Amino acid sequence: MRIPFETLRAEFERVLLSIGFSADRARQCADIFASNSRDGVHTHGLNRFPVFVQYVKDGLIDPNATAEQVGGFGALEQWDGHLAPGMLSATTCMERAMALAGQHGIGCVAIRNTNHWMRGGTYGWQAANVGYIGICFTNTIANVPPWGGTQPRLGNNPLVIAVPRKDGHVVLDMAISQYSFGKLMQYEAAGEELPFAGGYSKAGKLTTKPGEITESWRLLPIGFWKGSGLSMMLDLLATVLSQGRSTAEITKSKAEYGVSQVFICIKPTQGNTEQLIEQILEFSRSSELVDAEQPIRYPGESTLRTRQRSLKEGIPVDEKIWEKVKGL
Amino acid sequence: MRIPFETLRAEFERVLLSIGFSADRARQCADIFASNSRDGVHTHGLNRFPVFVQYVKDGLIDPNATAEQVGGFGALEQWDGHLAPGMLSATTCMERAMALAGQHGIGCVAIRNTNHWMRGGTYGWQAANVGYIGICFTNTIANVPPWGGTQPRLGNNPLVIAVPRKDGHVVLDMAISQYSFGKLMQYEAAGEELPFAGGYSKAGKLTTKPGEITESWRLLPIGFWKGSGLSMMLDLLATVLSQGRSTAEITKSKAEYGVSQVFICIKPTQGNTEQLIEQILEFSRSSELVDAEQPIRYPGESTLRTRQRSLKEGIPVDEKIWEKVKGL
Numbered sequence: 001m002r003i004p005f006e007t008l009r010a011e012f013e014r015v016l017l018s019i020g021f022s023a024d025r026a027r028q029c030a031d032i033f034a035s036n037s038r039d040g041v042h043t044h045g046l047n048r049f050p051v052f053v054q055y056v057k058d059g060l061i062d063p064n065a066t067a068e069q070v071g072g073f074g075a076l077e078q079w080d081g082h083l084a085p086g087m088l089s090a091t092t093c094m095e096r097a098m099a100l101a102g103q104h105g106i107g108c109v110a111i112r113n114t115n116h117w118m119r120g121g122t123y124g125w126q127a128a129n130v131g132y133i134g135i136c137f138t139n140t141i142a143n144v145p146p147w148g149g150t151q152p153r154l155g156n157n158p159l160v161i162a163v164p165r166k167d168g169h170v171v172l173d174m175a176i177s178q179y180s181f182g183k184l185m186q187y188e189a190a191g192e193e194l195p196f197a198g199g200y201s202k203a204g205k206l207t208t209k210p211g212e213i214t215e216s217w218r219l220l221p222i223g224f225w226k227g228s229g230l231s232m233m234l235d236l237l238a239t240v241l242s243q244g245r246s247t248a249e250i251t252k253s254k255a256e257y258g259v260s261q262v263f264i265c266i267k268p269t270q271g272n273t274e275q276l277i278e279q280i281l282e283f284s285r286s287s288e289l290v291d292a293e294q295p296i297r298y299p300g301e302s303t304l305r306t307r308q309r310s311l312k313e314g315i316p317v318d319e320k321i322w323e324k325v326k327g328l
Numbered sequence: 329m330r331i332p333f334e335t336l337r338a339e340f341e342r343v344l345l346s347i348g349f350s351a352d353r354a355r356q357c358a359d360i361f362a363s364n365s366r367d368g369v370h371t372h373g374l375n376r377f378p379v380f381v382q383y384v385k386d387g388l389i390d391p392n393a394t395a396e397q398v399g400g401f402g403a404l405e406q407w408d409g410h411l412a413p414g415m416l417s418a419t420t421c422m423e424r425a426m427a428l429a430g431q432h433g434i435g436c437v438a439i440r441n442t443n444h445w446m447r448g449g450t451y452g453w454q455a456a457n458v459g460y461i462g463i464c465f466t467n468t469i470a471n472v473p474p475w476g477g478t479q480p481r482l483g484n485n486p487l488v489i490a491v492p493r494k495d496g497h498v499v500l501d502m503a504i505s506q507y508s509f510g511k512l513m514q515y516e517a518a519g520e521e522l523p524f525a526g527g528y529s530k531a532g533k534l535t536t537k538p539g540e541i542t543e544s545w546r547l548l549p550i551g552f553w554k555g556s557g558l559s560m561m562l563d564l565l566a567t568v569l570s571q572g573r574s575t576a577e578i579t580k581s582k583a584e585y586g587v588s589q590v591f592i593c594i595k596p597t598q599g600n601t602e603q604l605i606e607q608i609l610e611f612s613r614s615s616e617l618v619d620a621e622q623p624i625r626y627p628g629e630s631t632l633r634t635r636q637r638s639l640k641e642g643i644p645v646d647e648k649i650w651e652k653v654k655g656l
Contacts, residue, residue: 005361034594071597076433078597105404108594119506149615152484160629161561163568170564172557200346204618215481229500229627233489235608236498241493243599266436269399269406271571280563283576287477290532296476321583
């Protein structure tokens with residue numbers, strides 16, 4: 001089933017207005033949720049919307065709070081999210097990082113007590129759309145064991161890097177776990193194995209069976225010990241720069257709220273930038289293919305295609321969740 | 329065989345003086361090579377020294393060139409390395425990024441036409457030693473296929489993130505390939521299999537046999553498609569910000585010289601920083617262990633232990649390479 005963008009957006013807006021969002025904020029949040037679904041990131045669009053609404057009802061997200069600057073020195077600022085909707089505060093922080101980059105060449109905004117930003121790529125696209133390089137990352141509740149351990153002590157801490165480009169921005173949006181829990185559950189529901197090992201079984205064997213991983217809670221970080229280290233560094237940076245809650249603290253409170261995030265913007269150097277980018281993409285595409293039908297793609301390449309199709313044919317939705325949202 | 333730090337350093341200095349280095353520069357480069365071996369990074373200490381000397385003799389590294397600022401706006405600068413020794417220019421750039429961070433809170437220096445920085449961690453430690461957060465990365469010659477391809481088109485582009493800490497800095501220093509070629513060759517020479525798949529065989533199967541990977545040239549990036557994307561983003565950032573040579577251009581010239589690098593420094597926020605860092609490290613250590621004899625370590629944790637042992641008992645050296653260096 002496919003739904004027009006505007007139908008989806010309007011439905012989100014209706015629900016948000018009903019749970020205490022102001023008109024402006026309902027519109028902005030609804031637009032982000034609908035855009036995430038439009039771009040194919042259903043897990044952080046429609047599919048996440050009911051959870052978001054529940055968090056607002058539970059008081060973990062304050063629809064009326066506003067992020068506020070609490071410290072700063074030159075091109076580096078600290079903000080407090082006051083548990084406002086994470087997408088609004090993330091948008092504000094990336095906007096502010098761009099203003100700082102416009103003034104200083106580079107800008108960095110760290111925010112504490114913020115909430116889940118849904119799809120991290122949103123803020124990479126935001127920066128790239130106005131010609132800035134955007135880098136951002138967030139910590140999360142613990143969901144990956146550290147290397148050498150069997151219990152979750154690290155977040156999957158999504159990392160976003162966006163480079164603006166005339167014919168479609170290059171936007172990496174990746175979590176540090178090889179697969180998300182959502183992905184494992186998709187494979188499990190479909191009765192399929194993962195294409196690559198995604199974690200360890202309870203017996204401590206690498207496995208492609210999603211059910212063994214959802215049982216053991218031993219998700220694999222990308223690159224084994226390397227992703228484990230990278231995840232910890234992102235948590236350290238987000239926590240130290242914002243003076244906010246670390247994955248350790250977030251995990252104590254069981255629900256994932258009050259997280260820490262960092263937004264960095266850089267003004268690209270004038271010069272040969274477009275040609276340099278094409279050179280890199282072309283070189284990558286010049287490799288022989290593993291599968292002649294599967295061309296080599298750059299990060300974010302499929303986003304625009306998915307977006308165009310969604311706008312033309314409607315956004316594919318999970319009917320059960322769509323019905324649920326209509327009933328909210 | 330173990331050699332005192334000073335013996336190793338003095339020998340490097342002697343050789344560098346003999347191939348045209350000034351006294352100051354010979355001392356500084358010798359110190360970096362000896363320190364890399366001291367900290368256990370032999371691949372970029374003694375073991376790499378003969379290659380470095382050959383590059384100088386081949387004219388790919390100019391011992392008398394000096395990195396120079398060629399552009400800048402506020403806290404963001406572009407430098408040209410003029411093919412000077414990469415370690416000297418990297419040290420200069422991190423120093424400059426720290427000065428910019430001191431002035432603006434955050435600073436970023438991108439350098440083009442520079443050379444291999446040997447061990448990237450050197451510059452992370454440099455920043456952390458004076459209380460700064462340091463982030464740096466470099467592009468390299470192509471040595472990893474992009475996801476979906478079978479031929480090397482991406483660099484392994486080492487990424488360094490350093491957070492200063494009283495009881496030992498947390499320093500991640502990782503390349504984007506799961507294993508380096510050097511590591512594969514070590515396993516091959518020892519007749520051992522890799523603990524985890526490190527690439528694809530010629531037949532396109534994931535393999536733990538190092539010989540199959542050195543034959544196919546299909547090294548695996550960390551996290552499969554994720555590391556492939558991350559490697560490309562690091563090349564894009566380094567190339568665009570420095571307006572320098574991309575992995576594509578470096579690969580054309582066959583030898584790895586004239587690379588592009590980025591150095592970012594951030595002044596940590598005053599506050600609760602030490603406690604926040606300990607909280608993160610302690611939470612990580614609180615997981616049950618896979619192997620009771622193998623505690624969970626933070627990135628860089630073993631460096632100080634290796635350093636202390638090297639300083640006390642001497643630095644373990646590969647005797648063949650040590651003899652070779654003495655004969656240079």
